[in-house]
Amino acid sequence: xxxxxxxxxxxxxxxxxxxxxxxxxxxxxxxxxxxxxxxxxxxxxxxxxxxxxxxxxxxxxxxxxxxxxxxxxxxxxxxxxxxxxxxxxxxxxxxxxxxxxxxxxxxxxxxxxxxxxxxxxxxxxxxxxxxxxxxxxxxxxxxxxxxxxxxxxxxxxxxxxxxxxxxxxxxxxxxxxxxxxxxxxxxxxxxxxxxxxxxxxxxxxxxxxxxxxxxxxxxxxxxxxxxxxxxxxxxxxxxxxxxxxxxxxxxxxxxxxxxxxxxxxxxxxxxxxxxxxxxx
Amino acid sequence: xxxxxxxxxxxxxxxxxxxxxxxxxxxxxxxxxxxxxxxxxxxxxxxxxxxxxxxxxxxxxxxxxxxxxxxxxxxxxxxxxxxxxxxxxxxxxxxxxxxxxxxxxxxxxxxxxxxxxxxxxxxxxxxxxxxxxxxxxxxxxxxxxxxxxxxxxxxxxxxxxxxxxxxxxxxxxxxxxxxxxxxxxxxxxxxxxxxxxxxxxxxxxxxxxxxxxxxxxxxxxxxxxxxxxxxxxxxxxxxxxxxxxxxxxxxxxxxxxxxxxxxxxxxxxxxxxxxxxxxxxxxxxxxxxxxxxxxxxxxxxxxxxxxxxxxxxxxxx
Ligand SMILES: Cc1ncc(C[n+]2csc(CCOP(=O)(O)OP(=O)(O)O)c2C)c(N)n1
Ligand SMILES: [Mg+2]
Numbered sequence: 300x301x302x303x304x305x306x307x308x309x310x311x312x313x314x315x316x317x318x319x320x321x322x323x324x325x326x327x328x329x330x331x332x333x334x335x336x337x338x339x340x341x342x343x344x345x346x347x348x349x350x351x352x353x354x355x356x357x358x359x360x361x362x363x364x365x366x367x368x369x370x371x372x373x374x375x376x377x378x379x380x381x382x383x384x385x386x387x388x389x390x391x392x393x394x395x396x397x398x399x400x401x402x403x404x405x406x407x408x409x410x411x412x413x414x415x416x417x418x419x420x421x422x423x424x425x426x427x428x429x430x431x432x433x434x435x436x437x438x439x440x441x442x443x444x445x446x447x448x449x450x451x452x453x454x455x456x457x458x459x460x461x462x463x464x465x466x467x468x469x470x471x472x473x474x475x476x477x478x479x480x481x482x483x484x485x486x487x488x489x490x491x492x493x494x495x496x497x498x499x500x501x502x503x504x505x506x507x508x509x510x511x512x513x514x515x516x517x518x519x520x521x522x523x524x525x526x527x528x529x530x531x532x533x534x535x536x537x538x539x540x541x542x543x544x545x546x547x548x549x550x551x552x553x554x555x556x557x558x559x560x561x562x563x564x565x566x567x568x569x570x571x572x573x574x575x576x577x578x579x
Numbered sequence: 580x581x582x583x584x585x586x587x588x589x590x591x592x593x594x595x596x597x598x599x600x601x602x603x604x605x606x607x608x609x610x611x612x613x614x615x616x617x618x619x620x621x622x623x624x625x626x627x628x629x630x631x632x633x634x635x636x637x638x639x640x641x642x643x644x645x646x647x648x649x650x651x652x653x654x655x656x657x658x659x660x661x662x663x664x665x666x667x668x669x670x671x672x673x674x675x676x677x678x679x680x681x682x683x684x685x686x687x688x689x690x691x692x693x694x695x696x697x698x699x700x701x702x703x704x705x706x707x708x709x710x711x712x713x714x715x716x717x718x719x720x721x722x723x724x725x726x727x728x729x730x731x732x733x734x735x736x737x738x739x740x741x742x743x744x745x746x747x748x749x750x751x752x753x754x755x756x757x758x759x760x761x762x763x764x765x766x767x768x769x770x771x772x773x774x775x776x777x778x779x780x781x782x783x784x785x786x787x788x789x790x791x792x793x794x795x796x797x798x799x800x801x802x803x804x805x806x807x808x809x810x811x812x813x814x815x816x817x818x819x820x821x822x823x824x825x826x827x828x829x830x831x832x833x834x835x836x837x838x839x840x841x842x843x844x845x846x847x848x849x850x851x852x853x854x855x856x857x858x859x860x861x862x863x864x865x866x867x868x869x870x871x872x873x874x875x876x877x878x879x880x881x882x883x884x885x886x887x888x889x890x891x892x893x894x895x896x
Contacts, residue, residue: 325697368701393697395868395876401699406864417701418664419637449614452636483614483634490614490636 300344302515307575308380309339309514313545314572315376315389315579321565323393326401329555331373333512333540334445334476338363338373340517341443342381345525350382353410361440362429364414366422367447367476368402369557374411375399380576383411389579420453422446423473427463427533430471441528445474449481452490457502463533464503471533472524473504477511478542480553496537504535511538546571580769581754582788588725588753590746590782591689595620597732598657598687602628608736609649611635611642612659618748619659619689643669643684647676650683655736661695662688662745663704666711677741678714685735686711690748692832693860693877694782694870703865709837711743712810718742718763719810721831721839723784725753727807730761738763745781747832749870752785766813772802775888775895776820776827780806780839783830783858783879790884799892812842814850821851826895828887830858832879854894856887 312335320326342348346361354360365374372392379386384398391397398407402417414425426444433440450456463471475495483489492498496506505527509520517538524534542556543549546568560568602608602624609631612621616634625632635642639660646656658665665688666673677684688707695703712719718740722728728746735742755767769784770791779787784805794801802820806812821827827847829840840857847853860877874880 323697393699393867395866395872397867400701401697401867402701404700406700406866415701417699418668449637452614452638454638454640481614481637482618483612483616489634490638 302518305339305343305514308343309335310573311576312339312373312376312380314569314574316372317560317565317568318578319372319389319392320559322390324559325393326372326559327369327557329542329549330367330370330447330476330478332546332549333478333542333544334370335373336512336514336517337474337538338377338445340514340521342377344518345521347440353383355413357413357429358436358438359440362442364422364426364444365403365416366444367419367450368416371401371403374403378411384409386579419450420455423456423459426471427459427468430468433470441525442471443474445476448475448477448479448492449486451492451495460499460502467531468533469531470528472536473533474536474538476540477537478540480542482556484553499535503532505532506535506537508537511540512544584752584754586753587750589748589750590722590725590728591748592620593725593728594687594732594746595623597729599623599627601733601736602631605655605736607653608655610657610659611646613637613639613642615660619687621659639664639669640672643672644676646684647680647682655683657685657687659687661702662691662707663702666707667704670710674714678716681716682741683739684741686743688743688745691745692747693865693873694747694749694832696870697867699867700864705834705860705865706837707745708809708833716741717810720763720808721745721780722807723781723805724751724755726757727755727761730759731807734761734763747782751782764808764811764813766816767805767807769803769805772800774800774824775892776802776804776824777830777884778804778806778827778839778843779830780809782832786881787830787884789881793885794888799888801888806839809839809842812846814846817843817846818850821847821853825853826891827853827855828858828884828891830884833859835859835861854891856891858883858887
């Protein structure tokens with residue numbers, strides 16, 4: 300896909316996010332908007348997948364796990380736009396009886412979701428397990444996992460971070476949504492992550508950095524990371540993003556981490572985002 | 580008992596005010612929070628006592644054990660996060676370093692039950708009362724409204740020993756007395772009656788209050804008791820009431836397995852077997868929805884209490 304096509308998809312995904320969160324007056328727009336470009340590049344350009352025939356086991360295809368499950372509106376929009384389930388189902392987000400639960404689950408059988416997330420800190424371990432299974436199965440495909448930066452404060456992340464290089468899990472590409480914000484404020488104020496790159500490197504990861512809202516850079520770094528797989532080390536991409544990206548009043552603050560826009564704010568936000576693929 | 584609604588307030592705000600008051604009364608009271616200061620309403624405490632407030636980041640296990648370490652030298656630490664992450668996420672940390680080691684740590688847990696709403700099942704823990712009450716040395720408290728949560732928080736700070744304090748997210752009717760002293764382990768009689776005893780806790784207490792006039796209309800004179808302390812259970816109050824009414828309904832925002840009803844059933848089976856019905860979630864996970872929708876969908880509403888009472892009274896005859 301061309302960069303322009305990918306950017307147009309991302310614009311529609313951002314509209315979907317605003318409309319979903321506004322529609323049910325709950326959910327997490329900030330992180331969703333910031334991570335949109337990363338996951339768009341993955342699903343529409345990088346990953347080898349078969350959305351029409353979703354398989355829980357992921358055998359013979361690349362797999363993606365969303366560890367920071369609260370940015371579910373972004374994930375659902377991309378899954379729907381990629382063909383995993385009908386786009387109109389986005390309207391049911393967070394409503395009673397929906398397959399689009401507040402945080403991704405498998406209980407309702409939504410195609411595209413392989414494990415529940417929402418309680419932070421668990422996704423990297425799941426991805427390591429899935430990557431090891433691929434090795435046992437002789438499957439050359441790659442496992443991707445997206446995590447939050449605040450989420451790095453969970454101790455379990457570092458259990459998995461220690462395991463993967465030690466055991467040579469080299470078919471794994473982890474990505475951090477490095478927006479430097481979390482619920483209570485800037486990550487530096489809440490609990491500084493220090494030099495995240497140096498920490499992962501010290502644990503034995505091969506670390507790449509990218510501007511996470513630059514589609515061109517994202518596509519290139521994902522290609523590079525793919526070329527680097529199966530060479531003995533897991534890889535981490537530190538994706539520098541802007542929380543709330545694409546909506547001016549949601550950027551530069553942590554306030555929109557988990558707050559829904561009212562009617563006026565939603566209209567304002569939508570006026571900044573081009574409708575490219577048709578609203579659901 | 581006066582059931583006048585003073586206002587609509589969330590129980591977590593009762594915790595926030597109670598914590599602030601406890602902090603003013605005792606300089607040894609300290610608080611930890613894992614990136615949910617606003618949600619737990621701990622901001623006022625953090626502002627007034629910045630040196631006694633510890634932002635841990637999203638690291639619940641570390642938080643629990645740091646609190647236990649701090650309790651050694653006489654501090655009274657409260658830990659704050661959502662009930663799901665305050666219990667299941669850190670069960671072994673609590674079991675070994677708080678309950679077994681008998682440390683004076685207060686586990687404050689917000690957003691319990693289905694009334695957390697749209698975030699869905701990952702966050703709506705319905706197993707926490709069971710997890711916590713199974714631990715020796717642990718006291719388990721589930722207050723019913725804003726005033727009671729505030730008063731319970733103050734009482735918990737004065738009590739010496741591990742406590743699990745469970746409260747919730749939505750605004751609910753606030754009807755208990757403003758400065759009523761909270762006595763840990765003492766059941767609260769809300770209405771005396773003769774035909775059936777309703778034992779309720781948390782948000783379901785108000786749902787049971789609303790059932791009283793409906794039952795009265797049907798000719799059923801119900802006794803309503805608020806079991807705000809699940810453990811230690813006020814066995815004397817339970818047996819005294821059931822000795823009179825001879826049938827029981829329990830109501831709680833929790834799994835049937837491990838909850839209030841299960842505690843009451845144990846006491847009755849051993850001492851005074853009698854017909855019993857349970858209003859609780861029955862071995863399923865929650866889901867997204869508004870709090871009111873979910874209370875209806877999971878049969879935790881006033882009509883469900885009324886039905887359970889009708890059924891149990893019929894079984895008695
Ligand atoms: C184990 C656990 N603790 C706490 C929470 C509540 N919580 C949800 S999102 C969040 C902040 C996450 O920060 P970050 O990973 O940086 O995501 P962002 O805010 O950037 O979207 C917290 C504390 C949770 N979901 N899981
Ligand atoms: Mg962040």
